[in-house]
Amino acid sequence: MDEMEELRASRARVLEAADAERRRTERGLHDGVQQHLVALAVNLQLARQLADSDPEALNGLLDELTRDVHEALESVRALARQIYPPLLLDRGLAEALRSFAAEAGARADVATSDRVPPDVEAAVYFCCVELLRPGATIRVWAEEDALVFEASGEPTPAVADRVGALGGSLKVEAGRTTGRVPLAP
């Protein structure tokens, strides 16, 4: 495949990935927070009925409504984290990646806590998320002009596209992928 063809294919994959992400987000909203809000709305209708007919039962229902609100909030939090982790935005790559790895039953060995441009942090974070498997370890370190990550396994097209979009490079050796994302284009 020549360079132009590869560029076209990469652009098509990027668009496809963006659409897939939108569909996942729509599904997440529909199956998550929207369902909790619908249940809340129905239960509020019920609460109105009980306020007149059975105030004692209303107390139990209010407890349930409180739990529904917390579940709705948790759905929003989970979806927001999936779209763009607040930890990555607020605290940077090291904390966000360690947190993700811990929840995924893996390990993130991040040897830098310096903040770098947001697009570089995001690229390295989402590449690591894509590559990280339960029980595995991912390493990230800073070089003078780049952030580097290393994980076992082959890179997916999404990883190649993200690294490529920022002018970075990938190397696969002995079943390990090393990605290098420059701090400036």
Add this chain to the structure above:
Amino acid sequence: MTLRVLVADDQAPFRKAVRSLLAASAGFELVGEATSGEQAVTLAEALHPDLVLMDIKMDGLGGIAAARTIASTQAGTATILVSTYREDELPAEARTCGAAGYLHKAELGAPAITRLLRGKG
């Protein structure tokens, strides 16, 4: 007279809310719960409910197709379609599938169901 109701929705929080709502509403009895359009058709044939509260968006046989089947085979069963769509966003088939009407899920309550059935009756 008690209205015997079947609810069909693949979302557990909504089914649970309907369960609580109907249990506390005089004149309603929940007789069955389906989690797909196919199951709704099967249960409607077996239970002969007076009313099916049918979610539109379910995997497999969706709510509209299930409502159409029930309308053509169960003369004594009315179907009310429910979803979180606004009424003007509904697919055209929602109006022609034989359902008695449409309710936004957030507006579901005993008075709304009664009003809709009375209006269509």
